[in-house]
Amino acid sequence: MNDQRQITIIITVILVGIVLLTKLFLIQVADDSFLKRAESNAIQRLVDHPYRGLVYDRTGKIMVYNNPIFDLMIIPKEFQVDDTTRFCEIFNIDKEYLKEAYTAARKYSPVKPSPLIKQISTTDFARVQDFLIDYPGLFVMTRSVRSYPQSSAANALGYIGEISAIQLERDSSNYYTQGDYVGLSGIEGFYENELRGVKGVKYKMVNVRGVDKGAFKSGEYDSASVAGHNLTSTIDLELQLYGEMLMEGKRGSVVAIEPKTGEVLAMISAPTYDPNILTGAQFSSNYMELNRDETKPLFNRPIMAMYPPGSIFKIVQSLVGLQMGVLNPNTTYSCNRSLVACHNHPSPVNLFGAIRNSCNPYYHQAYRAMINREVSGNTFKDTEIGLNEWREYVLKFGLGGPLGIDLKNEKGGSIPSSKLYDRIYGEGRWKYSTIYSLSIGQGEMLVTPLQMANLAAIFANKGYYYPPHLIKAVDGDPSAIPNKFLIKHEVGVDAHHFDMVQDAMAEAIFGTAARAAIKDITIAGKTGTAQNPQGEDHSVFIAFAPKEDPKIAIAVYVENAGWGGRAAASTASLMIEKYIRREITRPALEEYVKVGKFM
Known part of the structure; x- marks a missing residue:
């Protein structure tokens, strides 16, 4: 009786295995529709960076606000370019920069996005956005930079910049990742936790040409960013x-x-x-110039x-x-x-x-x-x-x-x-x-x-x-x-x-x-x-x-x-x-x- 039961179990396992192997053969060899769908669509996880809090003076006048900028992101494994010269002309970079940026991105991760060109202004973005569809593996992430309508109180307000490797190591909150911006001095630095806000996440489907195919599962797993707290300064x-x-x-x-x-x-x-000169793509060069100024x-x-x-x-x-x-x-x-x-x-x-x-x-x-x-x-x-x-x-x-x-x-x-x-x-x-x-x-x-x-x-x-x-x-x-x-x-x-x-x-x-x-x-x-x-x-x-x-x-x-x-x-x-x-x-x-x- 026990022998018959064991034989029955073995036969059942073998039959289930045969069915699964047959189905797998049909999916991977006989029917290529799943392969085409996998190749034609991918899920991208995009961080939704929050707007930093605004800063007002004691009478309600705006002292610091946000201006949108754009980071051109690259996924190295998907990136394709046939005419390098034309690509560099369109995006106003030289070949050496492209090579170095691509190498650094690939070293970080072949499949995760990395910044290729940072802090593209709204004017420059308007000029290049129609060309993005021609280059697989590229997409744009929207961020913001600080703007100062009165160009005043620079030393008190401070400035933001890209987080350093040392700061990343010391980040016990695990809030920041490579390429994030952080308050480095002044009010921006001291009140970083209040100003930075809460990051959100969006998942979207894109095809191999980088074309947005819509939210993944209708945005079921998305979370919205929360803007930072607004500060009222004591400054008149x-x-x-x-x-x-x-x-x-x-x-x-x-x-x-x-x-x-x-x-x-x-x-x-x-x-x-x-x-205002310590914002945007010219931050590093302008900072070095200010740092060399003998008047300090x-x-x-x-x-x-x-x-x-x-x-x-x-x-x-x-x-x-x-x-x-x-x-x-x-x-x-x-x-x-x-x-x-x-x-x-x-x-x-x-x-x-x-x-x-x-x-x-x-x-x-x-x-x-x-x-x-x-x-x-x-x-x-x-x-x-x-x-x-x-x-x-x-x-x-x-x-x-x-x-x-x-x-x-x-x-x-x-x-x-x-x-x-x-x-x-x-x-x-x-x-x-x-x-x-x-x-x-x-x-x-x-x-x-x-x-x-x-x-x-x-x-x-x-x-x-x-x-x-x-x-x-x-x-x-x-x-x-x-x-x-x-x-x-x-x-x-x-x-x-x-x-x-x-x-x-x-x-x-x-x-x-x-x-x-x-x-x-x-x-x-x-x-x-x-x-x-x-x-x-x-x-x-x-x-x-x-x-x-x-x-x-x-x-x-x-x-x-x-x-x-x-x-x-x-x-x-x-x-x-x-x-x-x-x-x-x-x-x-x-x-x-x-x-x-x-x-």
Whole structure:
């Protein structure tokens, strides 16, 4: 009985095998219709790249939008061309490029699509699209490039470019593939995840000549791309454009902040460049040209340039001295020019007069009182203890480290510590006479223009700041910005100490920066002239206005322009008036700044 069952099973298996082999023979040998259908149609998997999110200024003006471009893709195994010369003429490439691109594509994959010609403009695509049907293995993928209608804020907005091999290796999200574009700097880089969107996929049938035969299974497996989030920038485009016009032909920075929020109203790096030249097929050549430019337009001065703060640091010294109890409004010193040089003004002066007249000898003596308080009985040790205590106060003003703005590569400047001087001079071998230049913002002290503007915001707010940032809302939602920008930072100085300092800063305008005064707008400011061993001194000015209810805090740094009361103060004054009044009532001052003959 069991033997019969086994025989039956064996016979059944043999019969099924014979049927299947016969069917396979008919399909592969006798009937070639399946072969023809397989050869005449193929399924292509196409990535549907999303549009990047748009960027608007704080008033709703468009700053960055998308323009369509086209990548000519090649599947090497299917690619056929009889007349290479004609092909190269049609697509405006040379034979060597075609050979290299084809070889690279085949090395990547003979059957997967690779880019042959990237970023074809709409004009060029219109010219070549009718020829695509003549070349099997070619198809077009639509993408987009960024466009900048106002050609403004290049260093703040940043640019996108093709992802590098290193970035691909570090991509833990597995979002990117070779040939994708990614934000490389500025807002584009910092907010890449918000701007990039979600990729979609489309499957379509094409014949051997590359002709689209429609969606595979009526699009059952397709997924639509999702555009990136739109960003509302804190930048005031009108103010930004005005500041760029004022700084044309100069080197330096302008940073304006809304004190109560930390929102950056303008961020100008001079010289700058047209961001539109870092889009499209000429990206690489234009980038190399900008990179070779000796004026360094790609260098983002507001967050990367570090300078001695000069006399603007005297305001910090005043507040630290008041909080430490070493100074009070009536503390008086003579203008002893044997200690350090100064300009003509009445002597002696109290703290108010020292701020108003920017008295160098006053701060030389006041700083010594802060540092050397005879707590150990050893002069060298006293200086070390005093410096470290003083430094802790200063660091709370957002100095000595990055503020954490939403841009990459921010520098933090330097507030020197005792360890630095130990390395330079040896432990126990330096004292106040070694470091007295710190008293007036010189020596080893370095700050960025962004930190200077943040100081102005601190003085306006009477002792606090919100970290400076460039994004106001994501898809219209203010709460969607990073939480760290909503955290209030106290600097540890009592608010009442700022009253006298603000009054003195307002008076200083008529002392060292009279040309910065604006009728009916009270400006509180401080000039600075930062020493420059390589050439003319740098012109520095920080301010906030109106003094009674500050709407704008600003720092201007003009390289090699001399006294701060000229170039920097004049530029800041015009920017303040432009923001508050939306018009300029002093055309002569505007012309003075535009011409730029400050020396």
